[in-house]
Amino acid sequence: MSGVTVLEAGPRALLVELASGEEVEAFHAELLRRRAxxxxxxxxxxxxxxxxxxLDGVEDRTLAGRLRSWTVPPLDRGEGAAVEIPVVYDGPDxxxxxxxxxxxxxxxxxxxxxxxxxxxxxGFAPGFGYLTGLPGxxxxxxxxxxxxxxxxxxxxxxxxxxxxxxxxxxxxxxxIGRMPAPEALWDPGREPAALLGPGTRVRFxxxxxxx
Amino acid sequence: MSAVIEVVRAGALTTVQDEGRTGWAHLGVPRAxxxxxxxxxxANRLVGNEPDAAVLETTLTxxxxxxxxxxxxxAVVGGASCRVTVDGRPAxxxxxxxxxxxxxxxxxxxxxxxxxxxxxxxxxxxxxxxxxxxxDLLSGLGPPVxxxxxxxxxxxxxxxxxxxxxxxxxxxAELVLxxxxxxxxxxxTDEALHTLTTAAYRVSERSNRIGLRTEGPAxxxxxxxxxxxxxxxxxxxxxxxxxxxVVFLNDHPTTGGYPVVGxxxxxxxxxxxxxxxxxxxxxxxx
Numbered sequence: 001m002s003g004v005t006v007l008e009a010g011p012r013a014l015l016v017e018l019a020s021g022e023e024v025e026a027f028h029a030e031l032l033r034r035r036a037x038x039x040x041x042x043x044x045x046x047x048x049x050x051x052x053x054x055l056d057g058v059e060d061r062t063l064a065g066r067l068r069s070w071t072v073p074p075l076d077r078g079e080g081a082a083v084e085i086p087v088v089y090d091g092p093d094x095x096x097x098x099x100x101x102x103x104x105x106x107x108x109x110x111x112x113x114x115x116x117x118x119x120x121x122x123g124f125a126p127g128f129g130y131l132t133g134l135p136g137x138x139x140x141x142x143x144x145x146x147x148x149x150x151x152x153x154x155x156x157x158x159x160x161x162x163x164x165x166x167x168x169x170x171x172x173x174x175x176i177g178r179m180p181a182p183e184a185l186w187d188p189g190r191e192p193a194a195l196l197g198p199g200t201r202v203r204f205x206x207x208x209x210x211x
Numbered sequence: 212m213s214a215v216i217e218v219v220r221a222g223a224l225t226t227v228q229d230e231g232r233t234g235w236a237h238l239g240v241p242r243a244x245x246x247x248x249x250x251x252x253x254a255n256r257l258v259g260n261e262p263d264a265a266v267l268e269t270t271l272t273x274x275x276x277x278x279x280x281x282x283x284x285x286a287v288v289g290g291a292s293c294r295v296t297v298d299g300r301p302a303x304x305x306x307x308x309x310x311x312x313x314x315x316x317x318x319x320x321x322x323x324x325x326x327x328x329x330x331x332x333x334x335x336x337x338x339x340x341x342x343x344x345x346x347d348l349l350s351g352l353g354p355p356v357x358x359x360x361x362x363x364x365x366x367x368x369x370x371x372x373x374x375x376x377x378x379x380x381x382x383x384a385e386l387v388l389x390x391x392x393x394x395x396x397x398x399x400t401d402e403a404l405h406t407l408t409t410a411a412y413r414v415s416e417r418s419n420r421i422g423l424r425t426e427g428p429a430x431x432x433x434x435x436x437x438x439x440x441x442x443x444x445x446x447x448x449x450x451x452x453x454x455x456x457v458v459f460l461n462d463h464p465t466t467g468g469y470p471v472v473g474x475x476x477x478x479x480x481x482x483x484x485x486x487x488x489x490x491x492x493x494x495x496x497x
Contacts, residue, residue, distance in 0.1 A: 007394035010474025011497070013444045015394040045236040047442030049466055054442025056236065122239040123440060123466030126350045130440070167351070188340045188352060194238040 006064045013056040014064050021120050021132055026075040028053050048121040048198050082201035087155050091175035100140045117202040127166035127186025129196035146172030153182030214280030218361040219315055222274035225357040226346035227335050229265040235341055236465040243347040244461045246484030247326050250290040254330035257287045257307050259369040264334030265344040269327040273318035278310045285332040285371050286310050289379055291324030305379050324382035324485040332368035349462045382485040388475045389497035395470035403430040408494050416488035420462040423483045425492055429454025440466045446475040
């Protein structure tokens, strides 16, 4: 790990800044490991971001100094089964994404579906995960004009991330497909409520188009 | 038959609120909860509830509810000050009121302040979601915004303490917000940081449960570029591209992409919940 910056976010929160998304995942995993082992003082929320991990509700003021001195093992990618999400690759922005990638439109699903994704962090809406895995040169810009209504289940790309909208909402991401049963993404009555929590491995499986 | 309340006049924005949800921010779930926590706790205490019992939070225009069942129910209307009536007859504000079965309790439009709180003995007990009964408007968790005809169940009342007059904080004539260091203060020019703590801002009428928006001089950034999404705390002062500070309140998104210049002390946020549009705002160093 190449260096940790700890920033104050008010009197009760620390924002740990890291050099890469991969280091964020490793640091986040280490925080959870130490919390489970009872080695972390009380922290109300641990929220990974793109380059940061937020620790909110921190009463112990000495924690910042200790975080800087941690030795964090590299991310254990795990060999367990990934969550498989069936999708139909028929999104309205497929052609635009193909052009950005410099490939034919029918290659986009092939490239996307053979990628190993991980949930880097969540946000935007409950159950929405920011999935990393696509190589950097396949980043795509957001749409110039966001859509006022993106349907639940839409499979979308923006920047280096892939995501699936858990509920209907406005959105500016490029839509390349849809998950036929998006209600599986988020159910507050279920444990865990989110199908895609931080660190979850994900694969997209092309589904047959019906009807 | 246990008591319920029926909404007779819903008001502009009336929601069920308790302390909110904590421990779910990593899944994108906001905290929610009553914006004026001290007012909610005081209202609960006056009707003999636990401090975290669920109450109604009204916005500017109050609301009216009918209490049904076979017994009278003790209630308190507090927070923003307003006229209170029971079946049209004047009743006390900020103190326990006995509402007979079948009677309508009305919190009239606010005279001072923005958010009113209606606490009922026993508390409101809609089904909790992720450990809280709060309405979360951003992500649609918890009971939806109240509409006419809605019915909400009440829990079993405890002992109503003999409550004398209690001091309710008033709505601020000027909102003073103590500012702690934010994680991205270095993204702003020294001049902007000076402006933030010396200039006169006002509460914008675009404020809501997500954020207290302000009007005043725009803050200039020292560096351009986009901030990768990062976790946001309650009280964070986020500065969007228009340069006008937004103080994040309980329904704020859990992550955000605009730099946070400072963080307002949580104890000052009850005042922010009660400041009407146009109220002068002063950010001061904590």
